[in-house]
Amino acid sequence: MMLFVSSRKGSTGIMRDFRLLFLFILHCVVTFSASAQLDTAKVYALAEVQFTPKRQCKEIVPFQTMDASVIERLSCQSVADAVRYFSGVQIKDYGGVGGIKTINIRSMGTNQMGVFYDGIQLGNAQNGQIDLGRFSTENMESIDLYNGQKGSILQSAKDYGSAGTIYLNTKKPVFSDSTYYHLRATMKAGSFGLANPSILWEQKLSDKVALSVSAEYTYANGKYKFQYKKVKKDGTTAYDTTAIRENADINSVRTELSLFGKLKEGEWKAQVYNYYSERGIPGYIARNLYSHKQRQWDDNFFVQAHYKQNFFKRYSVLINAKYAYDYTRYLNPDTTLQYIDDTYKQQEAYLSMANSVNIFPFWDVSLSADYQFNSLDATLRDFAYPTRHTGLVALATAFKFPNIKLQASLLGTFVHENVKKSVAASDKAVFTPTAMVSVRPWRTIPFDIRAFYKRIFRMPTFNDLYYTFVGNAMLDPEYVTQYDLGLSYQYHDGKHIFSDFGIQIDVYDNQVDNKIVAIPSSNPFRWQMKNYGQVRINGIDVSMDFGLQWCYYWNLDLRLAYSYQESKDLSYAADSPYYGGQLPYTPWNSGSVVLNLAYKTIGLNYSFIYTGERYSSSANIPVNYVQPWYTHDIALSYAFKIKSVKCTASAEVNNLFNQQYEVISGYPMPGTNFKIILKVAL
Helix, strand or coil: CCCCCCCCCCCCHHHHHHHHHHHHHHHHHHHHHHHHHHCCCCCCCCCCCCCCCCCCCCCCCCEEEEEHHHHHHHCCCEHHHHHCCCCCEEEEECCCCCCCEEEEECCCCHHHEEEEECCEECCCCCCCCCCHHHCECCCEEEEEEEECCCCCCCCCHHHHCCCEEEEEEECCCCCCCCCCEEEEEEEEEEHHHEEEEEEEEEEECCCCEEEEEEEEEEEECCCCEEEEEEECCCCCEEEEEEEECCCCCEEEEEEEEEEEEEECCEEEEEEEEEEEEEEECCCCCECCECCCCCEEEEEEEEEEEEEEEEECCCEEEEEEEEEEEEEEEEEECCCCCCCEEEEEEEEEEEEEEEEEEEEECCEEEEEEEEEEEEEEEECCCCCCCCEEEEEEEEEEEEEEECCEEEEEEEEEEEEEEECCCCCCCCCEEEEEEEEEEEECCCCCCCEEEEEEEEEEEECCCHHHHHCCCCCCCCCCCEEEEEEEEEEEEEEECCCCCEEEEEEEEEEEEEEEEEEEEEEECCCCCCEEEEEEEEEEEEEEEEEEEEEEEECCCEEEEEEEEEEEEEEEECCCCCCCCCCCEECCCCCCEEEEEEEEEEECCEEEEEEEEEECCEECCCCCCHHHEECCEEEEEEEEEEEEEECCEEEEEEEEEECCCCCCCEEECCEECCCCEEEEEEEEEC
């Protein structure tokens, strides 16, 4: 088995030695496990199995999900590509395979989103943003998107601490009595010089312990043609240019190792993850400025563990632990503006314990406590070198009756910070409540009415507080108040042609107070962070699923999503012409369509994404207007066998009609592009 080891200038010797030791142990374990099976393993022919994607589970809060079969049919390169199909989501995409991609839901801001990887939150104390483009879908079992929080009360206090959450759930090995290992290799190649091989090995070590190892390499030169056009106010064309997108390349390696254990009334999991990348930062496109030279290196490493156990059918405990180390280097060699070569090193330690007691069959109570430590080291001049200690305590209760579910929680967040230079932010102690209810008027009809209220906040990031010449240690937390009223209906009957139908409608009102924004000063290189903004967000999200099955071999699945959103920026004075403008890059209308038609082992997938008109600034004036965009994607797949080897070959064409568009102004997206995929599984 080939392992990728990367080294780079600036890494500490301890971290390098630790990773080399980890990769050596990984290699030994896999080699030993594989060799132990070579002489004894037998090959069995498996019968074809017909299946349909799982539908949304009934939850108190709005909940959207995408399982492995849907993700595979969409041929998504990363998690960011997959979540675009959820309703109420806004993606910031800076273009190309290697472009940074962040998400926010219902215009509450990227920093208000919690991203959880196998149940434990991914952190970034520096700027609060998680690049979803670095998380592959090759090892993903499902992606779940929640507004508010999950309905379960046996969860860490961190799970209660975000306005919206995304759960990335990796594959868990499942073996039959006659199998001891699974091996799957995938190769993707296509436009922009894309070469993307990956491998997944699952090994049964005993009846109760399994091993999973995955590795993935991604390379792309990122070069694609784009059209840059400027139209004057009088309708005449100022210029119309076709150019090549430069400096959008990426070279990355992802490796993961996971151990899974079964207990009599519980489970455990240990996991090691490493992602290394070097990429170009394509930069902003303007007239006569089509190329940039900025580079970025990232090295993200974490090790985490999960333990869950039930006792006496009444008491349950959940323990999570994690250590993470993140390294970033940013280089701007352009001396005409300002030469920059900075590195940032983050460390995080996290420990959580959640307890749940079933007092009566209809009544559960839980208590969760978390501790998190964060530190940031940077090569910036006069940097503060901050450290943060965060304690979270959540008390929750849930009542379950035949026709009604009730849940309430109270989260306490306590923050203390230290700095080596300058002044540290003051201590914070904040309590935020949540209340949820779900009612089923007719017990035999799967129709539910639900509502929730949630008050939550986010701490300012280290950049907000301490970034040199910009940070403001006096910032207050940013608060969000959420109201949601929703209806949902789920139907499933595998005996008829019309096999599945589901619809979910939610009307919501969000209020953001003390919004943290950057205010320009007289010096263009020195901005000031302030609690300046207020935002009022109203909207409706609709998602529908249809499933048809006939003649046993034919299956048709249709997924529809639509959002209408009015996001008013109330930060300006009431008499300002900009007061109440739509938030930057928030469309009033957006939606998606995913259609999959399958006959035996042949699959045809079509997807459509639409984003309506927007503005690049809260000043909704003509110069800031951003045109609507939409894309059509189509993919064809064929599954076959060569003896006992299962193979799938597929081809896809994205942006079928070569639309020229920008998600972020000045960052053109690719036109028509293709991809060929071959998967082999044992």
